[in-house]
Amino acid sequence: MTFAPALRSATRAEDAAVAAELARQIRLDALRMTSHAGAAHIGSVFSCADLLAVLYAGVLRLDPTAPRDPARDRFVLSKGHAAAGLYAALAARGFFPHEKLATHYRDGSKLSGHASHHVPGVEVSTGALGHGLSMATGMACDGQWRGAPHRVFCLLSDGECDEGATWEAALFAAHHGLSNLVAIVDYNRLQGIAPVADVLELEPFAAKWRAFGWEVREADGHDHGALLDLLAFVPFRAGKPSCLLARTTKGKGVGFMENTVLWHYRAPRGAEFDQAWAELADGGQTASYGKDNAR
Amino acid sequence: MRDAFLRVLTGLAPSHPELVLLAGDLGFGVLDEFRARFPRQFVNVGVAEQNMTGLAAGLALEGRTVFTYSIGNFPTLRCLEQIRNDVCYHAANVKIVAVGGGLSYGPVGMSHHATEDLAALRALPGLAVYAPGDVWEAAEITRHLLVTSGPAYLRLDKSAARVTHQVDDTLIPGGIRTVRAGNDVTIAASGGILGEALAAADRLAAEGIRARVLSVHTVKPLERATLARAARETGGIVTVEEHNVDGGVGGAIAEALLEEGAAPRWFWRIGLRDTFSDAVGSQAYLREVYGLGATAIAAAVAARWKRAAFSAA
Numbered sequence: 001m002t003f004a005p006a007l008r009s010a011t012r013a014e015d016a017a018v019a020a021e022l023a024r025q026i027r028l029d030a031l032r033m034t035s036h037a038g039a040a041h042i043g044s045v046f047s048c049a050d051l052l053a054v055l056y057a058g059v060l061r062l063d064p065t066a067p068r069d070p071a072r073d074r075f076v077l078s079k080g081h082a083a084a085g086l087y088a089a090l091a092a093r094g095f096f097p098h099e100k101l102a103t104h105y106r107d108g109s110k111l112s113g114h115a116s117h118h119v120p121g122v123e124v125s126t127g128a129l130g131h132g133l134s135m136a137t138g139m140a141c142d143g144q145w146r147g148a149p150h151r152v153f154c155l156l157s158d159g160e161c162d163e164g165a166t167w168e169a170a171l172f173a174a175h176h177g178l179s180n181l182v183a184i185v186d187y188n189r190l191q192g193i194a195p196v197a198d199v200l201e202l203e204p205f206a207a208k209w210r211a212f213g214w215e216v217r218e219a220d221g222h223d224h225g226a227l228l229d230l231l232a233f234v235p236f237r238a239g240k241p242s243c244l245l246a247r248t249t250k251g252k253g254v255g256f257m258e259n260t261v262l263w264h265y266r267a268p269r270g271a272e273f274d275q276a277w278a279e280l281a282d283g284g285q286t287a288s289y290g291k292d293n294a295r
Numbered sequence: 296m297r298d299a300f301l302r303v304l305t306g307l308a309p310s311h312p313e314l315v316l317l318a319g320d321l322g323f324g325v326l327d328e329f330r331a332r333f334p335r336q337f338v339n340v341g342v343a344e345q346n347m348t349g350l351a352a353g354l355a356l357e358g359r360t361v362f363t364y365s366i367g368n369f370p371t372l373r374c375l376e377q378i379r380n381d382v383c384y385h386a387a388n389v390k391i392v393a394v395g396g397g398l399s400y401g402p403v404g405m406s407h408h409a410t411e412d413l414a415a416l417r418a419l420p421g422l423a424v425y426a427p428g429d430v431w432e433a434a435e436i437t438r439h440l441l442v443t444s445g446p447a448y449l450r451l452d453k454s455a456a457r458v459t460h461q462v463d464d465t466l467i468p469g470g471i472r473t474v475r476a477g478n479d480v481t482i483a484a485s486g487g488i489l490g491e492a493l494a495a496a497d498r499l500a501a502e503g504i505r506a507r508v509l510s511v512h513t514v515k516p517l518e519r520a521t522l523a524r525a526a527r528e529t530g531g532i533v534t535v536e537e538h539n540v541d542g543g544v545g546g547a548i549a550e551a552l553l554e555e556g557a558a559p560r561w562f563w564r565i566g567l568r569d570t571f572s573d574a575v576g577s578q579a580y581l582r583e584v585y586g587l588g589a590t591a592i593a594a595a596v597a598a599r600w601k602r603a604a605f606s607a608a
Contacts, residue, residue, distance in 0.1 A: 117385060124356070128380050134346045135381055138353020145335065165377070168346035175341075 015058055016225035022092055023053035023224070027253050027280045029088035029101055035273045037105030039113055043251040043263030044157065045085035047221075048186040051155060051246055052082075054227040055184075056089040060153065064094040067121050073150050074123050074139045078132020079157035079186060080114040087111055087119060095121035130163025132156065133183060137169045140181035140241075151234060153182045159191030162200050167212065170241075174213025179235040182242045183214070186221065188250040190261055206245055214243040221246030254279050296433040296451040296487065297394045301329060303437040304362070308333045311441055313358060317351055319344050319365035322394075326364075344369050348377035348389070355387035360441065367395045367409030371448070375415055382446050383421045390440045391416075391448045396426060396486050397537025398572055398581040399453035408572045409450070413485070414542030416448045417515045423447040424515040425468070426544070428489030429456040432512045435466035443468075452487030452537070454578055456510075459493070469513050471521040477505035480600055481525040481559075482592065484535040485511040485544040491582060492535050494589035495596065502593075504600055517547050523557035530603055531561035533596050537587060540566040561599050565592055 030045040056062075060073045077086045084104060091098045096119065103109035110118045114127030123139075126132050136154035143150055160166055173181050187205065189196045196202055209216045215237035219226050227246070236242040250264070251257030254276040257268075268276050305328060308314050316333075318326055320342045330337045340347045344365060351361040363370045370391050371378070382389045393409060400407035417424045425440075425447065427433040433451060440447055459474050466472065474489065475496055484492035489510050496506040507529055509521065526532060532552075534545030545564030552558055567585055574584045582588040586595075 124352075125380065125384055128376055130345075131349055131377060131381055134349025134377070135353040135356070137346070138350040138355075139357055140353075141338075141350065142354050142357035142359060165343075165345035165349065168341075168343035169349065172340060172343065172346055172350065 012225055012228070015228055019050070019053045019057040019224040019228060022057045022089065023050045024280060024282075025092055026053055026085050026088040028277070029091070030084040031268065031273070031276055031280060033084045033088070033101055033104040035268045036102070038267045039084070039105055040265045040267065041081045041084070041113075042268060043190075043257055043260070044079065045082045046252045046254065046257065047188045047248045047250045048079070048082050048155060049085050049252070050222045050224060051184055051186060051227065051248075052085050052089045054224055054231065055153060056093050058228050059231045061150070062093065062121075064121065067095055071148070071150055074136065074152040076123055076126070076132045076136040076139070076152070076154040077115045078126055078136070078154050078160060079129070080126030080132070083111075083113060083115040086115055086122065090119070090121040093121070129157070129160035130165040133166050133169035137173045137178065137181060140173065140178040141176065143180050144176070144178055151180050151182060153184065155184045155186060157191070158185060158187045158189060158196055158202060161185065161202055162191070170209065170212045170214065173241040177239045178241045179239050182231070182234050182244065184244045184246055186248050187245050188248040190250045190259065190264070192264065193261060195261075209243040209245070213240065215240040216243045216245060218245045218247065221248035222252055296427060296430055296453070296455050297325065299430040299434040300392065300437045300449070300451055301325060303434050305329050305332065307438070307441050308336055311360065312336070314360045314362070314441065315354060316362045316364060317347050319347050319363070319369055321365050321369070344374040345377050348374040348391075349381045351389045352377070352381035352385060352387040355382075355389050356385060360388050360390070362390045362392055364392045364394070367393050367400065367407055368412060369393075371409070371412045371416060378416070378422070379419050383419045386421055386445055388444045389446055392451065393449070394451045394453075396450040396452040397488065398578045399487070401577040401581060402575050404575070405571050405573055410537070410539050410567055410572060412450065413514055413536070413538050413544060414546075417547060418542070421446055422515065423513070424450075425513055426450040426452075426486040427512045428474070428484060428486060428510040429458045431458045431460050432466055432472070432510065436468060436512065439468040450486060454487035454490060456487065456490035456493055466512070469516050469518060471518045472510040472512060473507065473521065474510050475506065475508035477507040478529055479505045480596055481507045481509060481529045481532045482535060482596065483509040483511050483522070483525070483532060483548055485514060486537055488535055488537045488582070488587060491587065491589045491592055495592035498589060498593040499596055502597060504597060506596065511544055511548070514544050514547060517551050519551045519555050522548055522551055523555045526552050526557040526559040529559075531563075531599055532559040533563045533565060533592070533599070535587070535592055536566045537582070538566050539570070540564040540568060561603050563595060563599055565595060
């Protein structure tokens with residue numbers, strides 16, 4: 001039983017490099033999966049790929065051979081539409097065979113488009129927005145009552161902060177001082193079909209979370225070293241739930257996808273796929289499963 | 296019924312440390328004893344039913360038995376998607392308890408009348424649905440909820456039929472209880488309105504019509520054998536529910552009987568007919584207004600009984 005994060009390296013730079021490599025692998029796998037499936041949400045996956053990589057490489061205490069061990073850290077992907085990224089991270093950590101990723105969206109697969117608890121390592125099924133933080137809060141509540149040392153991490157989109165239920169959970173977690181709960185918001189400022197600024201402005205966003213009683217940190221959501229530094233020490237303040245506002249770029253890593261709403265929906269095909277793959281692979285030496293099977 | 300539920304819960308809480316009661320800022324006064332005696336097993340989560348339900352799922356997935364408690368539509372329709380996705384899909388051990396089923400809240404108004412909850416909740420996979428007819432049934436079902444795992448909905452009524460069970464009776468969860476024998480017609484009632492069905496049976500007896508009265512305390516899973524027997528042994532079936540008939544208990548019974556190949560000779564659903572309960576008055580008054588009272592039930596049964604007898608002659 002190993003509950004140490006994957007990272008074993010001696011220096012911060014090495015840790016960050018491990019996370020960066022996992023992020024690259026997540027992006028390539030997710031690109032392959034969504035392209036093959038004709039699936040949406042690649043931009044949402046790229047937005048949080050670095051967050052997932054940091055969590056699964058260097059923060060979460062997990063044992064892939066005992067995915068339901070009571071002592072594990074819990075991770076809830078509230079933005080369930082980024083499931084391809086989560087599946088890729090779990091496969092990379094050995095929760096299930098990597099080749100299973102190729103079944104994403106396929107008839108008879110367990111790897112549905114939105115996160116499914118039928119996949120090893122996935123705590124709860126999500127997909128309807130605004131559900132995850134409440135479930136994570138319930139898990140954290142139980143942990144606090146038991147005095148258990150594990151933590152509960154919940155990754156949210158900014159779009160789902162439109163949901164009232166998210167703020168119901170935020171009120172509750174702060175009122176009950178759930179210091180074992182960490183909400184990470186993937187703050188890319190592009191929601192379903194338009195920019196946050198045009199739909200429902202969230203700013204002053206950090207101030208909102210603070211006003212709800214959370215201890216807030218802000219960071220570049222693509223800076224592995226900075227994220228590792230922050231998440232190595234949670235709670236950010238004793239007796240309070242922690243909120244990390246991760247400033248991100250939707251579609252991060254592929255120039256033509258960055259900061260466009262289009263790639264919330266469009267599946268990369270043909271030349272789009274080739275160009276995206278080339279940008280991410282940076283020479284193409286790490287194809288997690290063969291690029292040749294991509295189309 | 297609410298008191299019976301709380302009495303059982305309070306009695307069993309010490310031997311069930313995994314039991315947690317979540318209240319949606321309702322239950323003034325009545326939850327005091329539970330809260331005082333079991334402070335570590337009670338949380339008032341505030342006026343936030345969506346969070347209450349998601350939170351309950353999270354707690355249940357960690358091994359707790361979680362009861363959510365509020366009025367009528369609040370722990371049910373308000374958070375229907377949380378019940379579906381968070382509770383039912385994960386088979387989480389959450390028991391949703393609504394007080395004030397049907398028109399219990401009378402003059403308080405339609406916002407507090409639960410008249411579509413059974414239809415909405417019985418559609419959810421894996422969710423057991425209970426609507427006890429008297430306080431004994433409410434207590435027995437509460438006991439059952441504590442010793443069985445999985446999602447359930449318990450609809451409690453302010454009104455209740457007079458207790459009719461024998462001392463040595465056992466309630467079979469998932470079953471249907473024959474409360475009164477009779478072979479002319481069957482009245483199948485669900486919830487506290489069972490009392491009106493029994494009163495209607497008294498009136499029918501005075502007219503020489505012997506009504507069998509069933510308490511459908513478990514709406515889902517619905518026991519079919521008792522229904523099929525009633526269809527074969529009695530002249531016709533009337534269902535009674537304090538609920539809109541679309542998708543309700545009468546519909547569930549009709550579905551079951553047709554699939555069993557046991558269509559009754561005649562069948563009628565008594566309940567709200569595609570309407571909101573916007574009349575103002577006590578539960579008893581509203582039952583009269585909407586044709587759910589004993590007089591209306593007896594009249595509906597007698598009319599169909601006589602028509603069927605006439606056409607058979």
